[in-house]
Amino acid sequence: MQILQNVNIDWLGKTKYFLIGSLVLLLAGAVAMYQDGGPRYGIDFKGGTLVDVRFAQTPPVDAIRAGLAQRGQGESIIQTIGAASANEVLIQLEQQGDQDEALERGKQGDQEETLDRGKNTILEVLAATVPSGAEAGKRDFNAADAVALAEALTLRDPLSLGPTAGDRYQQLAAAIAGFRDTQRSGLVTNLDELSQAPEVNAAVISALKQSFYTGPFAIRNVEIVGPRVGAQLRQQAVLATVYALVGMLLYIAFRFEWVYGTAAVLAVLHDVLMTLGFFAIFDYDISLTVIAALLTLVGFSMNDTIVIFDRMRENLRISRRAPLAAVANKSINQTLSRTVLTNGTTFVTVLVLFVFGGEVLRSFAFALTVGVVIGTYSTVGIAAALVVAWDKWKNSRGAGGNATSGPSARARQEQQEEATRTLAAAGRR
Secondary structure (H helix, E strand, C coil), X not given: CCCCCCCCCCCHHHHHHHHHHHHHHHHHHHHHHHHCCCCCECHHHHCEEEEEEEECCCCCHHHHHHHHHHCCCCCCEEEEECCHHHCEEEEEEECCHHHHHHHHHCCHHHHHHHHHXXXXXXXXXXXXXXXXXXXXXXXXXXXXCHHHHHHHHHHHCCCCCHHHHHHHHHHHHHHHHHHHHHHCCCCCCCHHHHXXXXXXXXXXXXXXXXXXXXXXXXXXXXXXXXXXHHHHHHHHHHHXXXXXXXXXXXXXXXXCCHHHHHHHHHHHHHHHHHHHHHHHHCCCCECHHHHHHHHHHHHHHHHHHHHHHHHHHHHXXXXXXXXXHHHHHHHHHHCHHHHHHHHHHHHHHHHHHHHHCCCCCHHHHHHHHHHHHHHHHHHHHHHHHHHHHHHHHHXXXXXXXXXXXXXXXXXXXXXXXXXXXXXXXXXXX
């Protein structure tokens, strides 16, 4: 399907503008990263505790931060998730140095206790900061699991099921917990809201009110990673990216030439660095899912580049006397329709994932959304320009320092071979 026909854009003539744009964006990303003290790693890579908390009212962020500071957690990070009306925050604590040492030498039980220390500290601060509204003899409904709910329902037997109540109440408790976690994002402010859950009637709600109260916040998720594990993951992520780039360099060098492989890898490295720069500018954490997105971007951008290089090789065989810059322009224009269709549909998909995918996938989708745009930009404006620049430099050396805009070395070689074949044919005649 061709949506762009007879395109004739001088992409190579705009190389300096592409390079200036890349330098400006890379510099902006480097400045943002410098101000942050380096890459902003997530819990996966630097170790620590991450607790996702949703509040019934506006969260007292300053009071929570002050409470953590009083307990020696002055480096805590508290981020708002989603819209302000969601009343949801991420509380992040870095692992302490003494905890690192304890994890190294401690037994398994001691290690688990050390890893739980940050989580328990956060829970203590929340309990001291936010009035719980606890009622004597009752438990927090928002902190109860399906087992606790089933036990309370079995004890009260609101449906008068008698000895056969066990399995029935376990199923009902699982349905209630699922309604709370999915339909109410883990937080029920009033037990009467459960009337909207399937198979929950007034008797069931009355029984739950006798055993539970609704707390002012709910812990939606807890992530705990030891610092040494985080360092190992960070090292493995770097190695995975390097191995991917080296493997692609060897493949393209084998299929084309070393200059093509080097240009493609430099263009992809440019994409990765610019994407990381955008992460620093917009204050996104770099996690394992982001590394997965970056590796996906590497393959995506490399595939686009190979398509253009392959078309350049075909056009060089047809237009042997044409300057390499003209061949590159022609190749980019001929594949532009394919680039727009493929990359455009991919961009729409990842943009929808970024907007509607939720906070868990936000960093992953952001990396892909930015990466698709940057990858398309580098494929059109950077990769082929690097090959042409190398060709001009090599020609200038071969001509004693006088740069030419003539055919590439490959084209000249093919011209010489054609001339040799012509002379040989003439000799035979």
